[in-house]
Amino acid sequence: MRAALAATLCLWLTAPAMAQVADLVDRDAFRVCADPANVPLSSEDGSGFENRIAELFAKELDVPLQYTWFPQVTGFLRQTLSIGKCDVVIGFAQGDEMVLNTNHYYTSTHVLVVRADGDLASVERLTDPALQGKRLGVVAGAPPTTHVARLGMMKLAKPYDLMTDRRVENPAGDMLRDVEDGVTDGALLWGPIGGPLAKGNPKLKVIPLLQEEAAPRLFFRITMGVRAGELTWKHELNSLIRRNQAGIDAILREAGVPLVDDYGKALKAP
Incomplete structure (x- = not known):
């Protein structure tokens, strides 16, 4: 189903359409889609580690942080990111075809x-x-x-x-x-x-669990998700990730997230 959806999106995304999608990004605020009660990742009270990463990026961009809150259940993307209510989901597994993935910013x-x-x-x-x-x-x-x-x-x-x-x-x-x-x-x-x-x-x-050899794998690389076609925005977020990786790692370690290398074989060195 996801593969079919991705193929359909590819057919839709002609050059003019991509320009129109990119226009949905609000440069006056860092607009985030998040679950209001997905502790310890995100919370409406700002206590989640994804909240802290969002705060870091908003500060780096020198714009206010704005949230669109919606429970992360069926329809989450359709009711938020896809219709332009926000511009990024802070945590998305690499390779998920429902969004355009940034570079991964941690592996766990x-x-x-x-x-x-x-x-x-x-x-x-x-x-x-x-x-x-x-x-x-x-x-x-x-x-x-x-x-x-x-x-x-x-x-x-x-x-x-x-x-x-x-x-x-x-x-x-x-x-x-x-x-x-x-x-x-x-x-x-x-x-x-x-x-x-x-x-x-x-x-x-x-x-x-670092020693499991049989499928399926238990480790995943986590990215940020943006709308299909928003390549300029994706590259900007990639740059923010690269320049702030140490700060991101510090937030994740403080929260208690087990960070591993990119192949899930060992804990990531501090």
Whole structure:
């Protein structure tokens, strides 16, 4: 479906159309589309690490920061970026065909969150025999769930929803509470969610999954998303990313995001 959409967009984007799309970018403000309750990434109170990156870019551009808030569920792009209500989504997986991606500004991986004093604290990979017979919290449709199924551990797993309105549901928080309370033995989460949410909790240990060799891969490069055809805007954002990479890394590390190299094999050196 995404491939078909991308092909259709390519047919539409003649040179005049591209010029018209580029005109949608507001140069008087840094206009961001974001979920108002997607903690720890974005929040209407400005506490998310994507909020801080947006603030950094607005300061660099010397323009005010403006948000269009919309829950990141089905229709998010259609109701925000696509119709010109804003000009950028701060976090988008590289290669997603629904947007034009900037260069990636960080790479992260999925993590296993366990009790720090438990018998799984030394686990480093999902193939570890210590995980057999354990109940893991998994996100339906997420890459680690495929690994869990292949390893024969799904029958004991507890699934949590992937696409939810975070204003009324908090599956990631529920997953971590279940680990703390012993409902599950561990939770498999996207690192930029699990890492920050577990940061500072002495009861939990976050284990980046860097040693998985089977498909699907568990690491992803994260870009910013802009509208198709906005090449000038994309290049401007690429320049901002390059010039502010150290500051971006500092924001992400402070938040607790596990940063890895571009191939997901090792933690990124400070």
